Amino acid sequence: DPSGPLFGIPGREPTMTARLAELGAFVQSGATDVAWRLEQLELLRSSLQEEKEAMCAALKSDLCVDEAQATLLQIASMYGEIDAFIDGLQEWSAPQKVDTPAALLPASSYVQAQPKGVVLVLGAWNYPFNVTIGPAACAIAAGNCVVIKPSELAPETAKVMERIFSRLDQRAVHCVLGGAEVAAELVSSSFDHIVYTGGSRVARLILSAAAQNLTPVTLELGGKSPVIICDGINLSEACKRVVAAKFTNTGQTCIAPDYILVERGIRDKVVELMVKAAHDMLGESSHKSSHYGRLVNGQAAERLQACLRESHGGKVLIGGADVPQDTAEGHRYVHPTLVLDPVKDSRLLNDEIFGPILPIVTVESHEEATAYINSKPKPLALYVFAPDKVAEKVLEKTTSGGAIVGDALVHKGNPNLPFGGIGNSGTGRMHGRRGFLELSNERAVMYRPLFMPSPLTLPVNASLAKAAYAYATMRPGKALGKHALKIIAALIPFILMWLRRRRLL
Secondary structure (H helix, E strand, C coil): CCCCECCCCCCCCCEHHHHHHHHHHHHHCCCCCHHHHHHHHHHHHHHHHHCHHHHHHHHHHHHCCCHHHHHHHHHHHHHHHHHHHHHHHHHHHCCEEECCCHHHCCCEEEEEEEECCEEEEECCCCCCCHHHHHHHHHHHHCCCEEEEECCCCCHHHHHHHHHHHCCCCCCCEEECCCCHHHHHHHHCCCCCEEEEECCHHHHHHHHHHHHCCCCCEEEECCCCEEEEECCCCCHHHHHHHHHHHHHHHHHCCCCCEEEEEEEHHHHHHHHHHHHHHHHHHHCCCHHHCCCCCCCCCHHHHHHHHHHHHCCCCCEEEECCCCCCCCCCCHHHCCCCEEEECCCCCCHHHCCCCCCCEEEEEEECCHHHHHHHHHCCCCCCEEEEECCHHHHHHHHHHCCCCEEEECCCCHHHHCCCCCECCCHHHEECCECHHHHHHHCEEEEEEEECCCCCCCCCCCCCCHHHHHHHHHHHHCCCCHHHCHHHHHHHHHHHHHHHHHHHHCCCC
């Protein structure tokens, strides 16, 4: 029931509808101006520094992530995103002047980014701090109030985030803990925007609920992000980068390589190098390594082991479904696994893997690889390891949320690049200025003076209509550029004024 109690301020528990109205009124009051936003972002930044040890401990508990990996990949990257908002906010929030067509002169036109209102952020468990705090910081930068619900599947990180967000302005920022029932209540309420990171099944439920209120939704999903490896490059370095990207966070990364398409002529060499890179980085007894993590829960591990136990038709190069008896947190453990040429209808090549299993598929050429990718839903990311001319052809003939030539994953760390999917892999864009605009209302504003009569009157003058049509359909060459046209257009109101005074119009 969206009108029931869920969150509030100490001492009183208003209904959801009433609290959202309060948050919306706070934005409308102008309290979330640029100075307030900068203050909140700086406070968020300092809170992250103070909670660094607690964040590492929580990630260790929830995902068995060691401190070095947690620091580099789950925590440090947030500062760049927050700093991008702090550095760009003054410019982004200022009115952006745009050209006005000559026929509408005299006038001036602007685009003004203004807060949407109250934003709901639904976080995920795989990179719980990044995918929850990042969108929340974006919402604050755009001047919105924000309600944050971390994933209940990473309970320790959720508790840390509740503490972090409690240090911000509680008139505008709220962190709500709970499970699916809490999320269902939130998404059925009248927020001004929803940002969700997670899987496509839940995304469809959120879209259905949000549609009842016509609430716009940004979806950061996943899918099967392919890797193409072609001849003519440094194969050893390419394989190292793919292995590192795949097995980071035990493969639980939305933009992790999901499968490899490798040209037949170099397949055996790539297989050899992939196996070597995996052993070098993870060891031959990864279940004993303190640097190799675990799946989020036993259900996730069982799903992946079931994919390996089925008749997938491929050759298991390393890893497999068996779990050694002396494995800590064995119910959440899955070997780092490479599978060569599973059959096309196997779950390994159709379901998003989201774990430490990497199929390697043989193709005859980059053209076949491109055709294979285009036969599937559009991926969140595409990674191409090929000579530049080949890579350009692949990029021209494929579509994906993001793409990297020569590496994997790292584009996520550039706040100047928009991040998001297309089709089944998501909708909308986050990060930096693109995220700021995603959570802003880009209001179109035009100023027109009243000191002269408008050419638009009723009934419409036939001669004026003909002249306007001729002007609209002409294609002036260089000799009659747009500046000359603007001068001519600016004279039209004065001509109209003279004609009206002479009662000729």
